[in-house]
Amino acid sequence: MGHVTDMAGARGVWNVAAMAEKYGPLFKLQLMGSVLVVLSDPQTISRVARKTGPGPYMSKPNEVYKPLEKALTPSLPSILTAADGPYWKAVRQAAAPCFSISNLKNVMPLVLQLTKRVADRMQAAAAAAATDANNSSSAVGGLFDVSDAAKRITSDVMGHMLLGEDLQGTLWRPSEYLDLFYPVLRAQGELINNPLHLWQVWRPDVRLQKRCLAKHNAIMDGKMDRLMAHPPPDYTIAAHLLQARVNGQPLNRNQLKTEVAAFMAAGFETTSHAITWSLALLAAHPKVQQQVLEELAAQGLAAGADSMQLRDIEQADFAALPLLAAVIKESLRLCPPAPWGGTKQAPCDVTLCGHTVKKVRLTQSRRCGCDVTLCGHTVKKGTLVMMPLLAVSLSTANYGSDAMLFKPQRWLAGSKPAGTAAEGAADDDDGAADRDQQPRSAAGVGSKGGSSSSSSSSSTVPDPQTFMTGPRDCIGQALAKLELMAVLATLLGRFEFAPGPKLAQELAAAAATGQPPAAALHGLAGVHVTMQPEDGTMLLRVAPRR
Numbered sequence: 175m176g177h178v179t180d181m182a183g184a185r186g187v188w189n190v191a192a193m194a195e196k197y198g199p200l201f202k203l204q205l206m207g208s209v210l211v212v213l214s215d216p217q218t219i220s221r222v223a224r225k226t227g228p229g230p231y232m233s234k235p236n237e238v239y240k241p242l243e244k245a246l247t248p249s250l251p252s253i254l255t256a257a258d259g260p261y262w263k264a265v266r267q268a269a270a271p272c273f274s275i276s277n278l279k280n281v282m283p284l285v286l287q288l289t290k291r292v293a294d295r296m297q298a299a300a301a302a303a304a305t306d307a308n309n310s311s312s313a314v315g316g317l318f319d320v321s322d323a324a325k326r327i328t329s330d331v332m333g334h335m336l337l338g339e340d341l342q343g344t345l346w347r348p349s350e351y352l353d354l355f356y357p358v359l360r361a362q363g364e365l366i367n368n369p370l371h372l373w374q375v376w377r378p379d380v381r382l383q384k385r386c387l388a389k390h391n392a393i394m395d396g397k398m399d400r401l402m403a404h405p406p407p408d409y410t411i412a413a414h415l416l417q418a419r420v421n422g423q424p425l426n427r428n429q430l431k432t433e434v435a436a437f438m439a440a441g442f443e444t445t446s447h448a449i450t451w452s453l454a455l456l457a458a459h460p461k462v463q464q465q466v467l468e469e470l471a472a473q474g475l476a477a478g479a480d481s482m483q484l485r486d487i488e489q490a491d492f493a494a495l496p497l498l499a500a501v502i503k504e505s506l507r508l509c510p511p512a513p514w515g516g517t518k519q520a521p522c523d524v525t526l527c528g529h530t531v532k533k534v535r536l537t538q539s540r541r542c543g544c545d546v547t548l549c550g551h552t553v554k555k556g557t558l559v560m561m562p563l564l565a566v567s568l569s570t571a572n573y574g575s576d577a578m579l580f581k582p583q584r585w586l587a588g589s590k591p592a593g594t595a596a597e598g599a600a601d602d603d604d605g606a607a608d609r610d611q612q613p614r615s616a617a618g619v620g621s622k623g624g625s626s627s628s629s630s631s632s633s634t635v636p637d638p639q640t641f642m643t644g645p646r647d648c649i650g651q652a653l654a655k656l657e658l659m660a661v662l663a664t665l666l667g668r669f670e671f672a673p674g675p676k677l678a679q680e681l682a683a684a685a686a687t688g689q690p691p692a693a694a695l696h697g698l699a700g701v702h703v704t705m706q707p708e709d710g711t712m713l714l715r716v717a718p719r720r
């Protein structure tokens with residue numbers, strides 16, 4: 175099919191998505207001596223990821239996730255990377271209560287406070303642009319980096335939730351952690367692509383990455399010193415982790431450090447990109463943005479003639495904002511922050527999709543025991559089964575010929591009568607003629623059935639593949655959904671968002687070649703573990719709503 179490097183690098187996941195489109199919902203890649211099965215059918219993915227249902231449960235293979243452990247010394251497994259077993263279970267059970275509905279109620283005021291700090295900053299940027307005598311641009315509003323702002327909000331949320339610490343990102347104080355995080359993430363991405371990378375010490379980029387990793391390690395050591403000296407507040411994830419027991423023993427300092435780093439990274443990064451991509455997609459689809467505004471206004475959540483009347487969103491409002499929830503689902507579909515999804519390993523031979531995948535040896539020393547059949551194909555014991563979410567999202571078999579179009583109304587099917595204003599607006603924006611409301615084989619995917627126990631109302635339940643399903647699903651998904659709804663409602667009720675110069679240029683280029691706006695966003699994106707703006711920024715024009 176190609177070279178192994180087709181899968182590596184910032185664009186590798188798009189190549190795998192293109193292969194899935196060409197070869198179907200289950201195909202096999204041979205990587206050196208190993209066989210990798212790639213799935214893009216949502217039902218088969220649910221079947222593989224869940225513990226219940228037909229067939230054996232597939233565990234997470236630690237060796238695949240090992241490069242993610244290299245950011246800290248010593249490199250230890252974390253909740254994110256450990257294979258299913260007593261260690262992972264103890265950490266997961268200890269942390270789970272932090273994401274309960276009752277605990278998240280306390281997080282809502284914090285999210286609002288942090289978002290309003292960002293709104294003040296946006297207001298200032300818009301005001302400065304309005305009074306700037308040198309501003310020759312006819313475009314309305316001030317330029318604002320929403321990617322930077324989103325990272326500041328979500329990292330501050332995690333600072334409080336994880337350690338009870340105010341990281342002051344939304345006060346625009348310098349943050350050593352944020353400055354370092356992206357070089358560290360890129361170093362990890364490089365490591366996944368090329369495990370020899372960190373030994374190539376003659377390369378200046380490798381030396382820089384090594385320095386970043388060492389500094390990141392030192393920051394986490396500092397956090398541990400503080401944690402040991404001053405026990406964190408009871409509501410924090412760290413406090414819960416201190417209660418974890420593995421075979422009767424508490425986590426040692428290095429295990430605790432590893433978990434704190436894993437929660438911090440997994441908790442702030444993905445959600446910040448989800449906010450960024452949602453705002454960028456709405457900037458590129460002004461009619462949908464207008465519909466969202468009308469939905470917010472109907473609930474008293476949008477600035478009108480008297481902006482003093484604007485009230486804060488509450489969790490109880492979420493159910494009355496189905497279009498905003500659908501916009502979030504559609505953004506997570508088109509720009510999944512974790513586009514590689516998850517990888518599992520067949521514990522024995524499994525049948526999937528009616529195909530048989532032969533017994534393999536991953537390494538010289540590991541021998542496989544039995545075969546596994548998936549969808550009628552037998553996947554042999556030891557085979558790695560990869561479930562890249564971007565391949566699920568872009569598959570026309572799953573979402574029809576309009577899979578690349580931003581159509582939030584596809585998630586309203588069944589819950590909204592056909593022909594609502596929202597549907598019309600979204601269709602017009604992408605010029606989509608196809609009004610078929612049902613996602614194809616993913617029709618059941620957005621339903622409550624596949625979501626985890628932490629999900630809230632059906633209107634806010636994203637496609638379960640966004641957060642994976644089963645025991646290794648995303649532990650933080652309820653927090654992520656809360657942040658997305660609260661941050662987006664607060665910002666969209668106050669500001670109008672339009673493309674900044676770079677996005678406008680990409681959109682024009684895409685339109686000139688007959689490509690949809692999502693292709694323009696993909697053109698600006700790169701995958702370094704997560705899908706993020708390749709240059710780290712997303713400049714949009716922001717103008718206060720009147």
Ligand code: HEM
Pocket residue numbers: 253254255266436437440441442444445448510511512515516517639640641642645646647648649650651653654
């Ligand atoms: C839009 C935001 C988010 C997305 C798209 C997302 C996506 C995912 C995905 C796809 C997985 C499965 C990875 C795999 O199987 O390899 C995962 C796992 C995980 N996520 Fe998230 N996540 C988000 C937000 C969060 C937040 C807010 C937190 C924590 C506060 C979090 C913490 C974790 C952890 C700890 C795991 C590993 C769970 C386990 O294996 O038991 N995530 N996430």
